[in-house]
């Protein structure tokens with residue numbers, strides 16, 4: 001299994017442990033035990049490993065692996081069974097007493113879905129060829145888990161989004177919560193007239209500015225340090241992009257941010273939201289419901305995955321109009337709206 005997919009599966013399987021946290025979202029502020037970045041790190045550590053440095057924690061899982069190919073029904077490919085042993089300890093150059101380093105080792109076996117027998121060979125149903133099965137043996141898989149996982153997750157549809165024609169022409173784009181700037185760099189690469197500014201927390205922006213400085217399109221990549229929830233946004237942009245950001249916010253925070261975003265847009269400006277979504281009836285897909293718990297429990301104690309309908313409703317209440325949504329693989333969507341008059 002490629003390393004990115006492996007990291008994703010580790011992070012998702014950890015959600016099984018978090019399922020006991022399935023509860024309605026907090027109505028007001030985060031509870032005290034999740035109120036600060038340090039408290040959130042401690043909560044993350046409690047889910048990931050022992051609070052005692054060096055003490056091992058063991059995970060075991062079993063399930064089925066399915067194919068997902070556009071236009072085909074999913075196929076059951078394997079039964080899978082795995083275990084992971086991990087320990088946490090101090091982080092070199094820690095900035096807070098809650099910082100920690102996680103090291104884990106992991107195996108996962110691919111098994112016959114009917115008999116449960118460990119597979120040595122497997123007939124690939126698409127090519128008809130028999131291939132040797134390479135089981136997963138990661139030694140070690142190191143954290144930091146969340147940022148690695150988020151980066152891998154964000155990359156699934158990054159290229160498709162970056163190529164979209166909404167970014168064509170001489171447009172000024174503000175990428176809210178743009179993080180490491182991976183999507184902004186991809187947009188600048190595909191659209192030679194686009195100028196992209198990443199807006200993120202000052203501590204994140206320091207790193208992003210460094211990677212922009214050596215990028216071939218550095219002259220069209222800028223950064224600005226802002227707290228999206230507290231500070232005003234810089235104005236005069238043709239496009240405000242929210243990529244994997246809406247899902248860390250409560251509905252009230254989304255309204256506040258989109259109202260500020262609308263004010264920061266030029267008269268014919270557009271809002272572009274790239275995000276995982278649940279179905280409009282709110283009962284799936286399973287993976288996004290589980291991921292929503294992860295965001296609700298860990299990311300900030302407020303976010304979750306929303307349906308396209310809910311996002312349209314919130315954006316329409318902020319004055320946005322003429323919605324278009326482009327469905328993307330893996331239950332993500334690109335929602336485009338106009339500032340309107």
Ligand SMILES: C[S@@+](CC[C@H](N)C(=O)[O-])C[C@H]1O[C@@H](n2cnc3c(N)ncnc32)[C@H](O)[C@@H]1O
Pocket residue numbers: 150151154176177178179180183199200201204226227228229230242243244245248
């Ligand atoms: C899940 S990441 C998404 C990063 C990137 N847009 C992507 O698609 O991969 C969320 C981003 O929002 C930023 N963020 C969270 N709260 C913020 C705030 N209050 N002000 C500014 N940025 C914030 C985080 O620093 C992080 O870079």
